[in-house]
Amino acid sequence: MSEKIEIKAYTGPAGGWGSMQGLAEIGIRERSGPETARELGRQNKTGGFMCVSCAWGKPAHPHPAEFCENGAKATAWELTRFRVTPDFFREHSVADLRTWPDHDLEQAGRLTHPMKYDASSDRYVAVSWQEAFTAIGAKLKTCDPTKVVMYASGRASLETSYMFALFARMYGCPNLPDSSNMCHETTSVGLKACIGSPVGTIQLTDYEKCDAIFYFGQNPGVNSPRFLHPLRSCARRGVEIIVFNPLKERGLERFTDPQNPFEMATGRSTQIATQYHQVKAGGDIAALLGMVKHVIHLDDLARETGAPRVVDQAFIDQHTKGYDAVAAFARGIDWATIEHESGLTRAALEGAGAVYARAKAAICVYGMGLTQHVHGITNLQMLVNLMLLRGNVGKPGAGFGPVRGHSNVQGQRTVGITEKPELVPLDQLARQFGFEPPRAKGWDTVAACEAMVKREARAFIGLGGNFARAIPDHRNTEPAWADLDLTVHIATKLNRTHLLPGRSCYLLPCLGRIELDRQKTGSQTVTMEDSFSRIYGSRGRVEPAADTLLSEPAIVGGLAKATLAPNPKVDWDAWVADYGLVRDAIEATYPDQFARFNERLHVPGGFWKGVPAAHRQWMTASGRAEFNVPEVLNATGFDEAAGRMRLVTLRSNDQFNTTIYGYHDRFRGISGTRQVVMMNRADIAAHGLADGDTVDLVGDHGDNGHIRVAGLRVVAYDIPRGCVGAYYPECNPLIPVAHHAKESHVPAAKTVPVRLERAA
Known part of the structure; x- marks a missing residue:
């Protein structure tokens, strides 16, 4: 750099x-x-x-x-003009490429040919597609399918994802970890247990009907900038937007619409947040409890004076379970404890609670800042408690709005990418395709990492993504790759994971979604699902980066044919020739969600697959939406200790997940480097440091006590005391594999225990 x-x-x-x-x-x-x-x-x-x-x-x-x-x-x-051809690999060994920064690897350009790793020269060499499929299939036939990891990034289409999941199960592999395991599995587990639906309950149009938005741990200016348009519209019509986030994020402060000539000409902007509360990292449980406490207090006063009730007692009686226990807990907790755990004042939380108490329709928005904690499930339970108090689920302008990352991460789970057998209609698959799918629970992301470190995993097939870079604890996990018998990567560009070859390793380049996908029956359409459970058709029309590329369905079909015995009920070649046949199969497996799938590909705004909780149908064990008394009041999973800081890992303005577009984090004013640690000025002084000094971040709890990320520049920043911010994935080594959310196993990347040491 x-x-x-x-x-x-x-x-x-x-x-x-x-x-x-x-x-x-x-x-x-x-x-x-x-x-x-x-x-x-x-x-x-x-x-x-x-x-x-x-x-x-x-x-x-x-x-x-x-x-x-x-x-x-x-x-x-x-659509870059740069290409990574076989000549590129003749010039660069894998050892050489491992020294390149993440940005430079992907900046090299689009992969053009199927490649096989040659250990004798430490280089990738070109092979034909048939050679690659045959060799991979032969190797997979020698592996125990239960020891194979079949990972799916959240970008692949519904068609590809369905084929990949079916291939895995027909092979006998139950291990289908995905991007959701790393980010939003807490939603899938927490919301499912509380309201019976594992996804958000609102539609995009609900932002036109709400009068309050409560916003937790999500940065729209970086991670979902198109969200700024509805937020701007809400702010301009007087919707109160109450933000809880450790750092001030510019997209939640003010926004100038690039499509508004007046604003662009005058430099005017719209204020987004009406209240901005810099909650301590891991303090959301207490912050939410403070609001719940205040709402119940207002309701108690209303009952005493005969004023209109504040809580929606009719909704609570008809639709919920457990309210009395939560109300008693909230009444009994003292404000000093809430203030200490949240890092916020009673007045601030009562101010936020007052907005909620008078709102007729409220939306709760959240992101990984709420889910990536050891007690992330408790975060979600407290969020549900707040929303149930006033019946803000299943009515216009109200509900849960989790913001997903990868473009089809939710859709992949819908069509079977999951390690959890209870989430897949296995009996239907068995009838539909005449085989017996594995019924045991497979490895999620954390379990897959543990299996690799223990040398239990024998092979890895990656459908996109940069698995080795996205996961925690790089320094323990990366050496394990060399002991895998087989690694296979379906990708558009080169990344760090591709440079950790197993004993046999193949790099299979695919078409991108924007490119024209020509098959025997003509150009093809693929589909994906958004954060609102709506399905869209997508059709590329740019000429492919190389005529040697295959589509993702074609690659999955080729691998399946080379690995599996012929099955008269699955014609992989026909599916590759016509993706409409794959959609017919998806509809047969999931008839309630995908009725008339092929007819509805291009419905404006997508077609909705349906969410029971949005209709107040509670698919829980009790048949009701469930209140839960919190077991803990901070989400970190570790105790406070002298010198211990709470690390929040962050994305920059110039990246998307592990893809680093450049080194200009415009909103944070950091340019030319990602090797920084953002600190409160008082903490800088308390550590005897100055803005601009160089420090190391060192693990400070359990399994990460020996890990160090060195050479970080101290940057004075508006962040709560006791918390520091640094970039993902550079600081992932500090996250132990075992430091994850209980039940959901999401890596707890938003509160990592660390200490600072002055660089040697």
């Missing part, structure tokens, strides 16, 4: 000219041609292609430019 390092506070809004400059920079960097500008006009629109970045909804009536800065970066990144 040769960029100049500059740390300077950014005073502008989200969006605006800064966003336009970011788009121009990525276009120049990727040598974008006219096809990039042309395709941006089709992005997230009916008949066009669905963004390869986040899973935010696609409105039925889109903006002229229905893309954001990061979505445009993702498009330019995929």
Whole structure:
């Protein structure tokens, strides 16, 4: 990295000219041609292609430019003019490439040929597709299927995901970890237990009907910038937006709409948050409890005076279970404890609670800041407690709005990418395809990592993603890859995981979603599901980066044919020739959610698969929505100790998950480096440091006590005392594999125990 390092506070809004400059920079960097500008006009629109970045909804009536800065970066990144050909690998050994930064690996360009790792030369060498399929199939036949990891990134289409899951189960492999395991599994487990539905309950149009939004641990300016448009609309019509987040994030403070000529010409912006509470990392349980306590207090006063009730007692009586226990707990907890655990004052929490008490329809938005904690499930339970108090589930303008990351991570789970057998209609699959699927629970992401470290896993097949970089504890997990008998990676670009070859290793390059997918029956459409449980068709039309590329369904079909015995009920070749046949199979497996699938591919705004809790149908054990008394009041899973800090891992403005587009975190004013640690000025002074000093972050609890991430520049930042912020995935080594959410096993990346040491 040769960029100049500059740390300077950014005073502008989200969006605006800064966003336009970011788009121009990525276009120049990727040598974008006219096809990039042309395709941006089709992005997230009916008949066009669905963004390869986040899973935010696609409105039925889109903006002229229905893309954001990061979505445009993702498009330019995929349509780059750079290529990684066999010549590239002749010039660079794998050992050499391992020294490259993450950004430089992907910046090298699109992969063009199927490759096999040659250990004698430490290089990838080109092979034919048939050679690759045959060799991989032969190797898989020698493996115990229960020791194979079949990982799926959240970007692959519904068609590919269904085929991949079916291939795994027909092979006998129950291990289908995915991106959800790393991010939002807490939602799948927590909401499922509380309200019977494992996904959000609102629709995009509910933002037009709400009068309050409560926002926890999600950064729209970086992770879902198109969300800023409905937030702006809500703010302008007087919706109160109450934010809880350790760091001030510019997208939640103010936004200039790049599509509004007046705002662009005048530099005006819209204030987003009406209240902004910098909750201590891991303090959301207590913050939510404070609001619950205040609402119940107001309701008690109303009952004493004969005023209208504050809680919705009719809803509670008809639809819920456990209210009395939660109310008693909230009445009994003292404010000093709540203030200590949350890092917020009683007055602040009562102010937020007062907004909730008078709101007629409230939405709760949240992201990984709420789910990636040891007690993330308790975070979700407290959020549900708050929403149930006033019946804010299953009515217009109210409900839960978890914001997903990868563009189809929710959809993959819908069509069978899961290690949990109870989430898949296995009996239907057995009837439909004439085989007996495995019934045992498989490995999730954490279990897969543990199995690799213990040398129990024997093979890894990755459907996209950068698994080795996304997971915790790199320094313990990375050496385990060399002991795998087989590693296979389906990918568009080179990344760190590809440079950790097993004894046999193949790199299989695929078409991107924006590219024209020609098969025997013509050009194909794929589908995906957004954060609102809506399904969209997506059709690429750009000429492929190379004529040697295969589509993801074609690669999965090729692997399945080479590995499995012929099955007259599964014609992989026919499926690859016509993805409509795959959709017919999906509809047969999931008839309630995918009725008339092929007919509804291009419904404006997508078609809704349905969410029972949105209709107040509670698919819980009790048949009711359930209140829960919290077992703990902070979500960290570790105790306070002298010198111990709570690390929050963060994404920059110039990245999407593990993809690093550049080194310019505009909103945080950090340019030219990612090797920083953001600290409260008082903590800097207490440690005897100064802004600009260099320190190491060292693990400070249990399994990470020996881990060190060295050479981080101290940056004074507005963050609660006792908390520090640093970038993901660079600081993932500090997260022990065992440091994960209870029940959901999501890595607890938002509260990691660390201490600081001055760099040697």
